[in-house]
Amino acid sequence: MISRLRKVRWWLQRRRRENELREELEFHLAEEASERNSAGLPINEARWAARRDLGNVTLLREEVRRLWSWAPFDQLTQDVRYALRGFKNAPGFTLVVVVMLAFGIGANAAIFSLLNQALLRQLPVPAPKQLVNLLSPGPRSGRSSTSSTFNVDAVFSYPLYRDIERTQTAFTGVATHRDFVAHIAYRDRASTETGLLVSGSYFPVLSLQPELGRLLGAEDDRIVGVHRVVVVSHTFWRDTLGGNPAVISDTLVINGQTMTIIGVTPEEFVGTTIELRPSIFVPVTMAALMMPGLQNPHVDGQPWNGFEDRRDHWLYLFARLKSGIARETAEQAVNIPFGTILREVDLPAQRGLSETARERFKSRRLVLEPGQQGQRPERAELGGVFQLLFSISGIVLLISCANIAGLQLARSASRQRDVTIRLSLGAARSRLISQMLTESFLLAVLGTVAGFIVAGWTLRGLMSLVPAQTRSIFRFEIDAPILTFGLTLSVAVTLLFGLYPAFATTRRDLAIALKTAGPGSRSTVRFRTWLVAAQVALSLALLVVAGLFTRSLLNMSRIELGMRIADVTTFRLSPELNGYGADRSRRFFEQLEEAFARLPGVTSVGTSTVPVLAGVGVGNNVTVEGFTAGPDTNTSGYSSAVGPGYFRTLGIPLIAGREFTASDNATAPKVAVVNEAFARKFNLVGSTIGKRMFLGAGRRPFDIEIVGLVKDARYSQLKDAPPPLFFLPYRQRDGIGALNFYVQSSIPSTALLPIIRSIVNPIDPTLPIENLRSMESQARDTVVLDRLISALTFGFAGLAALLAGIGLYGLLAYSVVQRTPELGLRIALGASVGRIGRMMCGQVGRLVVIGSAFGVGAALILGRFAESQLFEVSGVDIRVIVVAVAGIALIALIAALIPAWRAARVDPMVALRCE
Amino acid sequence: MGKAPSRIDLLRGTLDLLILRTLLPGPSHGHAIAKHIQRTSEDLLKVETGSLYPALYRLEAKGWITASWELSDKGKRARYYRITPKGRTQLAAEHSKWDAFARAMGLLLKPAKGEGQ
Numbered sequence A: 001m002i003s004r005l006r007k008v009r010w011w012l013q014r015r016r017r018e019n020e021l022r023e024e025l026e027f028h029l030a031e032e033a034s035e036r037n038s039a040g041l042p043i044n045e046a047r048w049a050a051r052r053d054l055g056n057v058t059l060l061r062e063e064v065r066r067l068w069s070w071a072p073f074d075q076l077t078q079d080v081r082y083a084l085r086g087f088k089n090a091p092g093f094t095l096v097v098v099v100m101l102a103f104g105i106g107a108n109a110a111i112f113s114l115l116n117q118a119l120l121r122q123l124p125v126p127a128p129k130q131l132v133n134l135l136s137p138g139p140r141s142g143r144s145s146t147s148s149t150f151n152v153d154a155v156f157s158y159p160l161y162r163d164i165e166r167t168q169t170a171f172t173g174v175a176t177h178r179d180f181v182a183h184i185a186y187r188d189r190a191s192t193e194t195g196l197l198v199s200g201s202y203f204p205v206l207s208l209q210p211e212l213g214r215l216l217g218a219e220d221d222r223i224v225g226v227h228r229v230v231v232v233s234h235t236f237w238r239d240t241l242g243g244n245p246a247v248i249s250d251t252l253v254i255n256g257q258t259m260t261i262i263g264v265t266p267e268e269f270v271g272t273t274i275e276l277r278p279s280i281f282v283p284v285t286m287a288a289l290m291m292p293g294l295q296n297p298h299v300d301g302q303p304w305n306g307f308e309d310r311r312d313h314w315l316y317l318f319a320r321l322k323s324g325i326a327r328e329t330a331e332q333a334v335n336i337p338f339g340t341i342l343r344e345v346d347l348p349a350q351r352g353l354s355e356t357a358r359e360r361f362k363s364r365r366l367v368l369e370p371g372q373q374g375q376r377p378e379r380a381e382l383g384g385v386f387q388l389l390f391s392i393s394g395i396v397l398l399i400s401c402a403n404i405a406g407l408q409l410a411r412s413a414s415r416q417r418d419v420t421i422r423l424s425l426g427a428a429r430s431r432l433i434s435q436m437l438t439e440s441f442l443l444a445v446l447g448t449v450a451g452f453i454v455a456g457w458t459l460r461g462l463m464s465l466v467p468a469q470t471r472s473i474f475r476f477e478i479d480a481p482i483l484t485f486g487l488t489l490s491v492a493v494t495l496l497f498g499l500y501p502a503f504a505t506t507r508r509d510l511a512i513a514l515k516t517a518g519p520g521s522r523s524t525v526r527f528r529t530w531l532v533a534a535q536v537a538l539s540l541a542l543l544v545v546a547g548l549f550t551r552s553l554l555n556m557s558r559i560e561l562g563m564r565i566a567d568v569t570t571f572r573l574s575p576e577l578n579g580y581g582a583d584r585s586r587r588f589f590e591q592l593e594e595a596f597a598r599l600p601g602v603t604s605v606g607t608s609t610v611p612v613l614a615g616v617g618v619g620n621n622v623t624v625e626g627f628t629a630g631p632d633t634n635t636s637g638y639s640s641a642v643g644p645g646y647f648r649t650l651g652i653p654l655i656a657g658r659e660f661t662a663s664d665n666a667t668a669p670k671v672a673v674v675n676e677a678f679a680r681k682f683n684l685v686g687s688t689i690g691k692r693m694f695l696g697a698g699r700r701p702f703d704i705e706i707v708g709l710v711k712d713a714r715y716s717q718l719k720d721a722p723p724p725l726f727f728l729p730y731r732q733r734d735g736i737g738a739l740n741f742y743v744q745s746s747i748p749s750t751a752l753l754p755i756i757r758s759i760v761n762p763i764d765p766t767l768p769i770e771n772l773r774s775m776e777s778q779a780r781d782t783v784v785l786d787r788l789i790s791a792l793t794f795g796f797a798g799l800a801a802l803l804a805g806i807g808l809y810g811l812l813a814y815s816v817v818q819r820t821p822e823l824g825l826r827i828a829l830g831a832s833v834g835r836i837g838r839m840m841c842g843q844v845g846r847l848v849v850i851g852s853a854f855g856v857g858a859a860l861i862l863g864r865f866a867e868s869q870l871f872e873v874s875g876v877d878i879r880v881i882v883v884a885v886a887g888i889a890l891i892a893l894i895a896a897l898i899p900a901w902r903a904a905r906v907d908p909m910v911a912l913r914c915e
Numbered sequence B: 001m002g003k004a005p006s007r008i009d010l011l012r013g014t015l016d017l018l019i020l021r022t023l024l025p026g027p028s029h030g031h032a033i034a035k036h037i038q039r040t041s042e043d044l045l046k047v048e049t050g051s052l053y054p055a056l057y058r059l060e061a062k063g064w065i066t067a068s069w070e071l072s073d074k075g076k077r078a079r080y081y082r083i084t085p086k087g088r089t090q091l092a093a094e095h096s097k098w099d100a101f102a103r104a105m106g107l108l109l110k111p112a113k114g115e116g117q
Helices: A004-012 A014-038 A043-054 A057-068 A071-089 A091-120 A158-167 A202-206 A234-239 A284-290 A327-349 A355-362 A379-424 A429-463 A480-505 A510-515 A522-557 A582-598 A646-650 A676-681 A749-760 A775-781 A784-818 A820-828 A833-869 A878-904 A908-914 B014-023 B030-040 B049-062 B085-109
Strands: A131-135 A171-186 A189-198 A229-232 A251-254 A257-264 A280-283 A315-321 A367-370 A568-573 A602-608 A619-624 A636-642 A654-657 A671-675 A692-695 A704-710 A725-729 A739-745 A770-774 B065-071 B077-083
Touching (some): A004 A014, A004 A071, A014 A043, A014 A057, A014 B077, A043 B049, A071 A429, A091 A480, A091 A784, A158 A171, A158 A315, A158 A327, A171 A284, A189 A284, A229 A251, A280 A284, A327 A355, A327 A367, A379 A429, A379 A522, A379 A833, A429 A480, A429 A784, A480 A522, A522 A784, A568 A582, A568 A749, A568 A775, A582 A602, A582 A739, A602 A646, A646 A739, A671 A676, A676 A704, A749 A770, A770 A775, A775 A784, A784 A820, A784 A878, A820 A833, A820 A908, A833 A878, B014 B030, B014 B049, B014 B065, B014 B077, B014 B085, B030 B049, B030 B077, B049 B077
Parallel strands (some): A189 A280, A229 A257, A636 A725, A671 A704
Antiparallel strands (some): A131 A315, A131 A367, A171 A189, A171 A315, A568 A739, A602 A636, A654 A704, A671 A725, A692 A704, B065 B077
C-alpha cells in the first residue's frame, strides 16, 4: 500500500521525478545503443534499435506518472487554473462579484471583529480557562463602589477579601484589583492615566512574566501604606518613559507619592478589565495614598477606613483554579468557609438591614464565573446589540449572495452550450460541479480578502463616532478568530451563491439543452425572479430598521434637557491628585472661579463634583422633614456639590427661592437646592422652601435648609428622566479635591485650552487639565452606543437597498436581452412604446409588491429585536414602514428605467433577424 | 538467417518476482536488470523494456526496493536499485508461491501412469 504521505511528497516533487525518469531512460538508451554497436551494428542503427526496443516512451511515462500523481490535487490545480483563466476572460464579472462580496463580508467581519474584541477575547495569560471571577449577589449594607458599568455583586470589602484568600483551598491564589485616576509626573512631564491597585497575588495568579525587571509579588502588599513600588505597562513604558530599560529603580510621582519602578508588564497584557487600560500597577495596600479623595469624610461623617470596614465594598476579585479542579467543585469548596465568615464576622458588622434582608444576607453565596476574559460589563445588553447587528450584516451578505447567484446564472447561461457539449462528451457531472464550486470558492476568498479591507474602513469609521479615550481599544486586527470566521464565511457564501447555478447548469436534459438556441432555461429565470424578490424583501426590512433608529436618534436629539449647553465647555481639575490638602484645594477652586469670571468672553462659570451628563451618578440616603419612611423604603436622592454659578451657567431655571452664593461657605448655615422630582418624591410640592433635611438615616438633627427649587434637568444619562436630585454648595462640603468646571463662553471649546492653561499655570503648572470638551460632545457620548447602532444600520440598509437595486437592474436587463425576439415581434405587430414600457414596469411592480409583503413581515421580526435599543419608538411604526416601502419602490423604479427604455427601443427588424 | 528461438511472454506478476530476484546479489540499474533477466533465462524470456521501468517505480512505491543515483562502471550517472528487507520477505513469499504453482502445473501436465500413448 502506498501511504498517503508518500503520495503527497511525490506529488510535491513531481517535477524533479519527471526529470529523473527522463535521465534514467536516456541512460538506458545509451547503454543499449552502445551494446548493440559493439555487437556490430552501425551507431545510428544501434540507436534506432534501442529506441524500438524500449517501445512507446510516452505511454511508459504516463504509466509511471500515474504512480506519483495524486488525482485530487491534480484536479484541484486544474480547476484553479481553469477558474483563474475564466476570471481573466471576464474581468468585469469578477470585479463586480468581488466588490459585492467585499461589502457583504466586510460588514460581517467588522461586526465579528467588534464582537471578538468586546465579548470573546481571552486574557493573554497562560491557561486563561483556569481563571474565575468571584461574585456574591445579595443584600449588603454600606457603600458599594463599582467602576463604570460593573454590577455591585462583583465588589467585596478588603477584610472579606483577605478572609476568602486565607480560608480557600481550591485556588492557587485569589487576586484583587481596583482602578484609580493617577496623576503621574515623570521628570518634567505630567499626565493623567488609569492606575490599578492590585494585590501581591495579582500577577502570580495571572502567571504573568515581566518584560523587564520584576512584577509585584506577595511581599509587596504586606503592610498598609509602606510599599512604594510600581509596575508600569508596556505602553506607558514605551510612550512616556521612552522605552528605556534603565528606568527600573527610577521613580515616578503618582498622585503626589514618590514610587519606585520595579518592572514592566509584557506588551500584549493590557489589564484585566475591558475598556480599562492601566498604565501603572500599585500594591493595593497603597490605596489610601493613591486615592486621596477617600481620606475625606463620607456623607455620614465617617473617614474612609476601607482596610478595616466590612461595609465598604470596592474590590474586584478573581482567582485561578488549581489544576484539575472544576469550577463547580471549587464553588462548593469555597462556600463552606465563606458561609461561616458571613454569619460570624460579616453579619455582625452590617447595620441598617431589615430582618428579611438579614436572612437573605446569611444565605449569600460566592459564585464563580468564567474569568478567562477578565472583568467586563453585563453581557446581556451587549449580546442583544450584537444579535441585532449580526442579523443586519447577515442580511446584507445574503443580498450580496443573491445578486452574485443571479450573475452566476446569467453567466452560466452563456456557458450552457460549452457545459452541455462537455457533458455529452462524457464529462462526469460531479467533476463539472466541483469545477464550478472551485471557481465560486476562489471568488469567495478574493471577496473575503477585500472584505477585510472594507471591515478595516468600517471600524475606523465607527471609531470616529466614539469618545477619544475608548477609540484606541477597538481596531480591526487580523488574528486567528477573524481568519477562521473569514474562512467559514467563504465556504458558506460559496454554497449560497455557487450551489444552485452549478447544479442548474449541469442538469442533464442534454437533448433539450443542445436544441435551444437562446440562453437560460425558464426555471433559471424563475429562480432569479425569486432571488430578486427576496432581495427586495430583505432590503425593505433593513430600511425599516434603519428608519426606526433614525427616529430613535431624532427623539434623542429632541430630548428636553432642562438646560442650555450650547455654549458651555467643561473640564476637570483634580488638585487632590497632586497632593493638595482639602483647604488648599478649596482656596485653589475659589481662586479659579474668580479668575474665569473675570475672563473676557466668558459670561458665567459653574462647578460641580458630579460631571453633568457623563454617565456618572452619586446617590445618598436622605431624611426629609415631614416625610416618614418604612424600614426598607428607598429614601435616596442623587446629589452633586456645586459652586455659585452652576444653575445660571447651565441654564437650569430657578422656580422658587435662591441659588447658592459664594457666601454659602463653611461658616454659614447649611443649605440645599432641590429639583422638582425631589420635591415630588419627598412630598414637598408647594412648600419646598424652608423645609429641612439631613444626610443619611436614623435620628439626627435636621441640619440643612432647602433654600431653592429648580426645574428638572437631565443628570447622568441623556436618555434617563431626571431623578430626584439635591444640590449642596461645595464650600460647605469637606474635602472637595476635584471639581468639574463649566464655562459659558462665546469662545469655542477647542480654543479654550490655552486660555485655561494661562489661568491654571501661574497657580500650578503641573496640574493636568482633564477631559476638556464641549458639553454637547459630553452629552452625545452618553448615547454613543445608539449612535453607533444607527450609523451601522443606516449604512447597511443603504448598502442593501443599493445591492437590491443592482440585482433588479441585472435581472431586467437580462430579461430584455432574452426577450428581444418576443419584444420585436410585439412591436412589429403594433404594440406601442408605452405599452412595452408598461409591460416591463408591470413585471417590476409585481416583484416589488411580493417582495414588500415579505419584507414587512421580516421588518416586524427585526423591529422586535431592535425594540430594546430604541428610544421612545416602538418596534412597529407604520410611518417608518410606509416611507421604507416608498423608498424601495423608488429604487425599483430607477432600476427599471433603463431596461424598460431599452425594451421599448427594440428594433423589430434586428430582433426578428436574430431568430 | 536462422529462425530466432520463439520467446515466451511473461506471465502477469512474474516480472516483479524476477526483478527482486535479480537485485538479491547486489544493486543494479534498469538496463542491467533487463539484460540479466534475458541472459539468465537463456534469452527465452522476453522482457518488455517498456514495462520494466513502470514496474521498478511500482516496486519502489511499495517500498520493496529503493533507488539512488550512482556512477556506473563506465563512469556515467545511473539510477541504481537495491532490494530492501521488506523486498526480501516479499521475494521469499512470492518464491514459495511460485514453486507451489510450478509443481501444480507440472503435476497436471505430466502424463499420469497408465495413461496410454
